[in-house]
Amino acid sequence: MWDRLRPVGRHPESGGYRRFAWTGADAECRAWFREQAEARGLTHEVDRNGNQWAWLGDPARGDAVVTGSHLDSVPDGGAFDGPLGVVSAFAALDELRGRGARFAKPVAVVNFGDEEGARFGLACVGSRLTSGKLTARQAHLLTDADGVTLPRAMEAAGYDPEAIGPDPERLARIGAFVELHVEQGRALDLSGDAVGIASSIWPHGRWRFDFRGEANHAGTTRLADRRDPMLPYAEAVLAARREARLAGAVATFGKVAVEPNGVNAVPSLVRGWLDSRAADQDGLDTVVAAVEAAARDHAREHGVDLDVVRESFTPVVEFDNVLRDEIARILGAGNRESGRLNVPVLGTGAGHDAGILAGSIPTAMLFVRNPTGVSHSPAESAAEDDCAAGVLALADVLEGLACR
Template sequence: MSFHGMWAELLPVGRSFASGGYRRFAWTGADAECRAWFREQAESRGLAYEADRNGNQWAWLGDPAAGDAVVTGSHLDSVPDGGAFDGPLGVVSSFAALDELRARGARFTKPLAVVNFGDEEGARFGLACVGSRLTAGHLTVEQAHRLTDADGVTLPKAMEAAGYDPEAIGPDPERLARIGAFVELHVEQGRALDLTGDAVGVAGAIWPHGRWRFDFRGEANHAGTTRLVDRHDPMLSYAETVLAARREAALAGAVATFGKIAVEPNGVNAIPSLVRGWLDSRAADQPTLDTVVTGIEKAAREYAAAHGVDLDVVRESFTPVVEFDHALRDELARILGTGGGDGRDREIRVPVLGTGAGHDAGILSGSIPTAMLFVRNPTGVSHSPAEFAAEDDCVAGVRALADVLEGLACT
């Protein structure tokens, strides 16, 4: 099946008619449809299919036990009302690249696999890259078993309901030891390629990033009878902190976002007793990120004190800077810059990009050599229905991935 045929099959799965975005959350019906689609693609190509102990799906060409395998792929789940390209473009392009290599008559000297990592977005259980984190040992079994969704359903219960054994999850060093390289293709989450005029780029590094929870605790009271001067309103401190986050990020050339909030008692006519906001901040380097978050917390404490509000700040997650394997990154740039391994006479200028978004390739980078390719996104928008990649650019991404895989896994 062609890239376009695969894309058309996946397009309606988990799509919201109201928003036009996708709700492919881990271990739900939409996720099961995506998993069934992956298995069908694997088996229709004569690939050996398996789901590992952590629910990640694999499609193998060659003997998985032979070692030094070249793996490509991404994920199929989404954020709430996310776009069509984040994740699925990498999986569809991987199957399409394999088809391209077979059409070229490529001779594989290493095992090749396409992978769909489970629960990459973390939309349901609040933690990104669960499948790859478990595999790499970055998430313990105990921590995973404590993950709970908004309805109180635990990860083990969700996996069990979907037909997977939650007692089997855990680190998988034997599998990782058989992988010589992992290359993930992804739609760019930004406009760097659009600004340079390039269809495809190579990832250089993932910015350090983290999530912090700010709990502003004040005093609930009647919105209509409590004088302004008598209030201990945590919403004011929170609102001022949101503005401080924008200011600190702009000064440092970083990004900072309060994108999630919970309010108690959450009544129109009630002054809140608690405002809980989640900060996401990212920067090109660790010192800059530290400066931004420290500045935001300092401002938040000053605002809280001014309004008679208590403040607790908890770092819920953090990922340091990820430098992709330099040798593999440079090899990708060399392959693409010399026209790939198919004998076509062309030269391509290959930009190397930093990114503020996390990926499975970043999680695995401490265990195996990893690299990434980005496909141009002219809107610069991601995690939204407006996310987009033009048809010609998607095809260019498939060809670039095929060139890379040929250079890494074929004679």
């Protein structure tokens, strides 16, 4: 499975993946998912929001156990973020069939669409639509960098954008959703464990900072006469690093757009996107407020106007405690005489579909060790032995939840 999926959407120069929503690479990933489902005799379907499902058993029975993740990527992303959860889900079903497991509940593998938000700027579009956290009207307003709207992109890919929207009937069929994901950090590497259980997702959001100055000639305009938006933007970048360090949080300006974007031109507009995450809401509010205050102070100093727009926000997500504890029990957590967990429980600053769905259905996550901690990069990795350990852990969890 991994070898078949590996080349899809991989850029020959960067070595990273460009599997963006409703593109050719996305279509290839979807075809791969369908092939895997049909090869196992699973019932394949695509819901109104473009999410793919592969069912073992009748979903109408309810109380289904679902696993999976996503197949899209960030620009020049790594091979594991998302796909590891989908590949491992199919492999876990193979493992259970090899054990002769008898399922008492329906089981499904899911591929949620547009989790990364790389094309339209909003993460977890598929799961947000399904859970009602993104309305159809809001989704129809999403536009990519080329001015293509989400409805146009869906139509071009052969899907009906008029059908998107909340899907409570589907969610009502699901008793538990367990997402396996490569760890985006080094907690497991430092603890020496191959697999971990998620406790919560930090609150996080994305803010757009629009610095508006005055375009001018870089060679003839005196420094004193300039209204250069690049200067307060640069100060905002430094403020983000400073304030995040003080608060024990993270804050990143990772995307920037400049107009007119000429080497010999003073910019008229610098638009930067801030991503910030913290262990609690107060910490996040403190960081973002401080960054905005610094940006406004420096914008005034340079005669630049500033607009700040919060484009997305997800509050802290505490995964279902009952489900988390049941998974820990299944995996043998707490059986040592010392009482130490065999499978550690850890928080994460990364958002996931499981976090979006947590407000609607019981959700949980398993993490697989990432030896470098690098993620959203071609350098993202996981050892084959650790991936196999993740598959076995997921199989044990599915067996414990669906075969009783």
